[in-house]
Structure formats: C-alpha cells, structure tokens
Amino acid sequence: MTFTQVAELYRSVGKTKKCTFIFCADHGVAAENVSAYPQATTADMVRNYLVDAGAAANVFAKFAYSELYIVDVGVDADLSNLEAYGLVNRKISRGTKNITQGPAMTVDDAMKSVRIGKKLAEEAIAAGCNCFLLGEMGIANTTVAAAITAAYFGRKPEDVTGRGTNIDDETFRRKVEVVRRAIAVNKPDSNSMLDVLTKVGGYEFGAMAGVIIAAYHHNCVVVLDGFNTAVAALVAEEILPESVECLIASHVGREIGHREILNYLELQPMFNLDLALGEAVGSSIAARILDNLVYIFVCSPDDDYDGEILEEDNALELFKKQLGLEGVEGLDTIDDVRELLGDDIQIEEIPIDFHVSEHRMERVEVPFSTNKMNIPRSYPMNVRVMGEDPEGIIAATDRTFNFYLRTMPRLHDRPMNNCREILDNLTKPRGSLGHLEEIAIQVAGISNEDRPTNKLRHAALAFTNFENCPSIIDPEHYDPKAKNARRDLSMDFSATVRTFGMKVFLGIVNPEENLNVAFNFGRNLAEEVTFDTPIIALTDLSHLLIDKLADKFAAALLNSKGELKRDPEE
Incomplete structure (x- = not known):
C-alpha cells in the first residue's frame, strides 16, 4: 500500500483507529533448545502484558495511540484466569508439536488459526478499527519462521535462519540443524503454503495471516513488524495474492530471512533499527511516522503527488469538510472560505530578532490550515x-x-552507564531494541x-x-x-x-x-x-x-x- 492510498483512507474516515494484536503461542520445537529462554517465558510474558502492563508491547501501543489486544492462540499453559484482565482466549491447543518429529499441527488446525485471526480482525473493524499493528510472542517462533521460509523458497536453512534473541554460537548451529531436520522429516510441499504451515508452522502465523486477509477485504491498513509478521504476510499472500496491497513494512530486523521475504513481497521497509524483538515495536514506531506522513498528504493537497487527493476541487471540499461548511453556497475557492471565517483562520505575526551581525530584519506570516487531527492552526517559527x-x-x-x-x-558517563544498566534489566531480552537502546543511552549522556x-x-x-x-x-x-x-x-x-x-x-x-x-x-x-x-x-x-x-x-x-x-x- 502506498502512502497516497493510505492518505485516501484517512480522508474517507477522518482519522485512524489503530489496533495492536499480539498473537501468543508455544512451539513443540522449543524442546530442541533453540532459544536462550525456556518455553514458560511465553506464558510469563502474557501475564506481564495483562497484569503488570510492563512490557515493550504495552509501552509501544501507548506510543502509537493503539488499542492493545493480547490473543492466546496456543500458549502451553492454562491462562483462563487472565481473561478477567482482557486476555482474548482463542487457544487451539497447548502449543504445536515438535516439527523435528512430525507435522506441527493438523490441516484443520492450520485453517482454524487463519479463521481466528480473520474473525478477530473483522470484529475490530466493526468496532471502527482501520489500521492493524501486528506483533507476536512465542519462544522458538523464529525457528518456525525460518523453517517456513526455507521450505517455501527452497532455500538452505543456514541462508534464512537468524540468531533470534541472544543465542550463542552453539545454539545457533543447533537451530540451523533443527530447521534442516524439520524439513527433511516433514517434506513440506513448497507449492502449497497450507501444507508448509501445517507441517512446520505455528498458530500465530496463521492468525496474523487471517488479520491481513480481513484487512484487505475491508480496505484497512496492516503495518508489519519483524521477521515473523513478514512470514505471516507470506502465508496471507499465498492464500490471497492481492492481500499484499494492504501492507506496509515498518522495518527490516536482524533475522536474515526478513529482507528476503520483504523483497519477494515487493515491500520497502521504512527504517532499520536493528530490532530483535516482536511485540509490535517496529510497527508502532512506523504507525506514528505514518500518521505524520499522511497528515502531510491530506493537508498539502496541491503538492505534486500522484492521486485523486491532489485535485483542486478535492482540496476545497476537504477544507470545507474540516470546517463544517459542507453545503454552504458561494464558497468556490479556499480564499472564499478564509474570507468567510475571518479571524477563525489564524495568521500569527512573529517579530524576529537577530543575533548575527547585519542580517535582514523580517516579520513573517506563518499560515496554517485547520485539520482533522486537532493540531493548532498556527505555529511559531524563529527565522534567521x-x-x-x-x-x-x-x-x-x-x-x-x-x-x-x-x-x-x-x-x-555516569548517566549513560546507569541508563545502560536499566535497559539491560527491563522485561525484554538484552539488546533486543537495537539502535533504540543506543539512542536512549546517548540521550542520557546529553541530558x-x-x-x-x-x-x-x-x-x-x-x-x-x-x-x-x-x-x-x-x-x-x-x-x-x-x-x-x-x-x-x-x-x-x-x-x-x-x-x-x-x-x-x-x-x-x-x-x-x-x-x-x-x-x-x-x-x-x-x-x-x-x-x-x-x-x-x-x-x-x-x-x-x-x-x-x-x-x-x-x-x-x-x-x-x-x-x-x-x-x-x-
């Protein structure tokens, strides 16, 4: 989806309502010790999301002004007591099977996972959501993502398998071998994504694919997060090729298979922050940037961009709609609107003083149009x-x-060292926020x-x-x-x-x-x-x-x- 298309969506609905879905599931392949963390971490993180609200997913959903939904599609624990805290319980089973010994799930369960995600998205859309931020949590799910990628593209496991979160060299070698064994044992059909998902997949991948399919059918936006969400997009694209049109790639992460999938889907990531954490961190940052970019499109209708949004008549109608003047006769130009409203269209004059010798003195008019995002109409600007x-x-x-x-x-130095210690002890894998942690440490040193x-x-x-x-x-x-x-x-x-x-x-x-x-x-x-x-x-x-x-x-x-x-x- 292009920014112009997103802008058209924003114009039609006034503003976005974002929903963050974190799909949580366990994987039998975790028994092969392919992660730096025990499988119980998945359930612990679900409790953290809902009871303590102290995880990255909580912080970044708030940052993106997005409603957060934690969905259990296959956690290997009884979490029914967390439904009182808002857990969306759609558990298919307590984790998948070990893919080194046979298929991860049945065909029916694979299809069920897609239907679960699709239905949840449709319910959110009915409640007004039009922008989905995808995330996931599940120990060993990057192993599963690598297996899906290798099987579908026919690639060697070592070419698409990354280090996940903080695994050492020995664990990484074991992870690559596990992917190799999983494909050898199950022999997934690369011409059938359903077969690949069934044999080496996971429930969260099917559920996220379902969200994407529903979003496409209802003209909504989906902002992808990391490698795992890109794999889910690959699943959705195989089921419904047109679904890629509703996708925006937030970033490219550390996993080496991530960029390959984005290239295949012809999606250009917005940034690279060296992230190694799911939980919709990248998609949340992208959503804030997207708000800003789309605002520029909507409020600059005469710029030299492609799309119907830029036509003069549309610009006038948008301006009148923003001001509640639809249907008023005699407003044939934006200047007519300005003249009618008089002082309601603010133009702020700002006296300028100069600190450098012999610079020109100016008084500057800084006009701003009204807008549908409740941002002030005028803004001070210091000009030199x-x-x-x-x-x-x-x-x-x-x-x-x-x-x-x-x-x-x-x-x-002292606050930089202290900030680094704080970051290392947050509820997340050490260093998993990549360049964001480096930025925070540097800001600590500055401030x-x-x-x-x-x-x-x-x-x-x-x-x-x-x-x-x-x-x-x-x-x-x-x-x-x-x-x-x-x-x-x-x-x-x-x-x-x-x-x-x-x-x-x-x-x-x-x-x-x-x-x-x-x-x-x-x-x-x-x-x-x-x-x-x-x-x-x-x-x-x-x-x-x-x-x-x-x-x-x-x-x-x-x-x-x-x-x-x-x-x-x-």
Whole structure:
C-alpha cells in the first residue's frame, strides 16, 4: 500500500483507529533448545502484558495511540484466569508439536488459526478499527519462521535462519540443524503454503495471516513488524495474492530471512533499527511516522503527488469538510472560505530578532490550515537570515573544524552507564531494541539523566533559501500561479514539528556567499538554539541548496581521497 492510498483512507474516515494484536503461542520445537529462554517465558510474558502492563508491547501501543489486544492462540499453559484482565482466549491447543518429529499441527488446525485471526480482525473493524499493528510472542517462533521460509523458497536453512534473541554460537548451529531436520522429516510441499504451515508452522502465523486477509477485504491498513509478521504476510499472500496491497513494512530486523521475504513481497521497509524483538515495536514506531506522513498528504493537497487527493476541487471540499461548511453556497475557492471565517483562520505575526551581525530584519506570516487531527492552526517559527560577517571572524578551514571538534564537551558517563544498566534489566531480552537502546543511552549522556524523559526540550533547525518558501518568508516575490506556490513550508515541514511539539528555527541562507559566512551563520545559529535545548532535529528544505554548499566545503577542505588537506594536528 502506498502512502497516497493510505492518505485516501484517512480522508474517507477522518482519522485512524489503530489496533495492536499480539498473537501468543508455544512451539513443540522449543524442546530442541533453540532459544536462550525456556518455553514458560511465553506464558510469563502474557501475564506481564495483562497484569503488570510492563512490557515493550504495552509501552509501544501507548506510543502509537493503539488499542492493545493480547490473543492466546496456543500458549502451553492454562491462562483462563487472565481473561478477567482482557486476555482474548482463542487457544487451539497447548502449543504445536515438535516439527523435528512430525507435522506441527493438523490441516484443520492450520485453517482454524487463519479463521481466528480473520474473525478477530473483522470484529475490530466493526468496532471502527482501520489500521492493524501486528506483533507476536512465542519462544522458538523464529525457528518456525525460518523453517517456513526455507521450505517455501527452497532455500538452505543456514541462508534464512537468524540468531533470534541472544543465542550463542552453539545454539545457533543447533537451530540451523533443527530447521534442516524439520524439513527433511516433514517434506513440506513448497507449492502449497497450507501444507508448509501445517507441517512446520505455528498458530500465530496463521492468525496474523487471517488479520491481513480481513484487512484487505475491508480496505484497512496492516503495518508489519519483524521477521515473523513478514512470514505471516507470506502465508496471507499465498492464500490471497492481492492481500499484499494492504501492507506496509515498518522495518527490516536482524533475522536474515526478513529482507528476503520483504523483497519477494515487493515491500520497502521504512527504517532499520536493528530490532530483535516482536511485540509490535517496529510497527508502532512506523504507525506514528505514518500518521505524520499522511497528515502531510491530506493537508498539502496541491503538492505534486500522484492521486485523486491532489485535485483542486478535492482540496476545497476537504477544507470545507474540516470546517463544517459542507453545503454552504458561494464558497468556490479556499480564499472564499478564509474570507468567510475571518479571524477563525489564524495568521500569527512573529517579530524576529537577530543575533548575527547585519542580517535582514523580517516579520513573517506563518499560515496554517485547520485539520482533522486537532493540531493548532498556527505555529511559531524563529527565522534567521544569513548576512555578511563582521571583519576578523574565524575562517572556515580544516583547522577551524579541528578546533571545534576538540573542544566539544564529552557526554556524561555516569548517566549513560546507569541508563545502560536499566535497559539491560527491563522485561525484554538484552539488546533486543537495537539502535533504540543506543539512542536512549546517548540521550542520557546529553541530558545528564539516568532515565531521560520525553519532556526534554527539543527543536527543529532547518536551512533553506528564499526561493523555497516564497509565500512565507518573502511575500513580495510570491507568485500565486507558481507550481509550488501553495506548497507552503508551513504545510510540509510543520506537520512533523507539530507532531512532536518542536520549537522551530529556520535559517535562510544564500548559497552564493563565501564559506566563512555560511559556516559562521550555521555555528552561531546552532549556539543560539542549543543554549537551552539539548536535542535538535537538523534538516534542510532545499537539497540542491545544501548540495551546492557541501560541494563548496568539500572542495575547500578535502583532497581527492576525501581527507583533510592539512594535518589537523598542525
């Protein structure tokens, strides 16, 4: 599913209602010691999800504004007492059979697992859900996923089997051999996914496939998580090839078979955070990003994107619908709507002060349209415009860069070490959150806090030039007939900063100025921003502009090998 198609869905329903399904099941193959954790961990995690609400699935579902459902389709324990805490009990049996000794399940049970997922999704859809975030929990399920992948594609086990979560070399070798034995014993038919699922599969894979099939039939979105959910998508695609059209791949994880399946399904992952944990972690992060991207599509209907959403008439109708003005006569243009509402369409004037010598003084109008996500209509923006530097300012040379690099303060070691200890002792496998853990540790070092909060000050620092924001920064050169005239900076860039409540600093640069001016402008602006803001999102709004300046710096500072021309220690 493309972002344009998702945007159309959002337009038709007003906003999404997300549901996170964590399908839990055990596997007989766990008896072969292919995991770093005992099989009882599956039941323990289900209790954690529901009673303590202290697992990654709970945290990330909240982060994604998604309703969390924990579904038992085959846990090897009696969990009926957890139904009072919200457990969705759809247990088929207490785990599958050991696939090194025979089929994992019967054909009827394989089909039942798909029907369970499909029916649960249909019930959620009837309650308003239109976006599913998939996740799973089951000790040894990456072994099963590898077996399904190897059997279906006819690949060698070692080519599609990963390390799962924290297994050592000996366990990994045993895991590969277990996959090999499972395929040799069961001889699954690669031309029949039902046969593969029956002989070497697991209940959660069938259930997740059922969700995907139901989502496709009801024009809903499914955001995949890691390797196991990709395998479920493979199962769904075999049953209903068109079902892949409702899928978005959140990320590509550590398991080596993950990318192969995504490539086969022609799905491009949104990011790579080196995750090794299911529980809908990646899909939850992707869902938040997706909200932001779709918001840009919906609120920028005149941008040069493909799709019916971008037609002028549709843009007007969307604007009127957002304001509750459907059916009102005489509103033939968006300007008519603005004129009717007057002060209700807010345009905030922001006085600008400058900290760098001889920069242009500007007063900036920052218009924002209303929207269906209840985000404020106006947003403050601090604008700085590059001018000439006073005499005697430090030149931008390799020695300059070396000076600033050598004088940068170190991150705080104590909170970084404490944060690492906290992360290692959370209810999850050590290191399973990949780059997210590295980011948290680094933020601890920046903020000097053992447990960095989401209340740290953060700002967006963006660079552009006058040509890329005519309607906002330089009104006298604004051409309303220009192709990009209504693609206001406020509509694109602010969709992101508003999502995270970021303070905005906009640096207007002149690529024709010399490097000293550009370097010192950026340095002074960064020092201003970081005075009381520890985290900065740095970006540019004109790639050609930044590329031009980058080429200038490279030519001035680097030799043909990409190294500094002068020894930085000189």
